[in-house]
Amino acid sequence: MKSLLFRLAGIFSAEIGSELYLKLKEETHSPSLFCLDFTEVSEVTEVGWEFLRKMAERCKETGSKVAGFGLKTQISEEARSQMSFFQEESECILFLESFYLGEAPANEQIPTPSAEGKTIHCPECQTLLRFKQMGDHLCPKCQTKFFVNLKGWVSTYERLL
Template sequence: MKSLLFRLAGTFSAEIGSELYLKLKEETLSPSLFCLDFSEVEEVTEVGWEFLRKITERCKETGSKVAGFGWKGSLTENLPLGFHFFPTESECIHYLESQILSETPANELTPKSEEKTVHCPECQSLLRWKLAGDYLCPQCKTKFFVNKKGWVSTYERLL
């Protein structure tokens, strides 16, 4: 499960709200955790509250979780149902992590049989992989290693 922290600043209005919504929509193709930092937000407009409602609904639909922290103003009746605000970042993160129902670490929640993708470290071709191990890029013939978390390590070449 992916987790992302978004640090917001200024006025949370249509511009920031729509940009954030599009980014979260892109990231919620699989369940994710989203922590929104409002500590530098001066104002949330009516349209901003509407985008928070849309973000909360999108997260519910996809099994993702979203919460915020650091809002210095008073929380109004505009607060979307299911959206939680916390005074500190650590409380927000603790809440989001408590929403993971499995004992498996967040970066290992993908089913073992699911096929995953990585980019070749040399030519950036998109390649599929199932298990950790050594791989050879069919395009550029670069050898590399993929660990169980999907991290790619290249091998040094001796000249």
């Protein structure tokens, strides 16, 4: 499962909202977790709220989850019912982790006995892959290197050009 943190700044309007929505849409081929950091956002316009509503709907359709934190403006009840907002980053991350993964933190290092393995999607080409243990992995199709933790969260490595 992929998890992404988006740090936003300025006025959350049509421009930022549309770019973020397109990125979110691109990343929701498989269930993912999206955490939105609003601490540097000074205002959310009416069109910005509409894009947040569309993001929440897209996540609901694909089995993904989106939540935000650090928003300094008032949140309407309608917006609050569509998407969860928190004061602190840690609260938001804990909420997202618990939604899919239960009580333990995502970076838990205790091995679990699993004979059959689990399935994940390659973060680059979305190929369904089976893995038996956490650690570094290589996609046989696109040769992308990534790390899988005990919970099945996928972290990609940045490429230096």
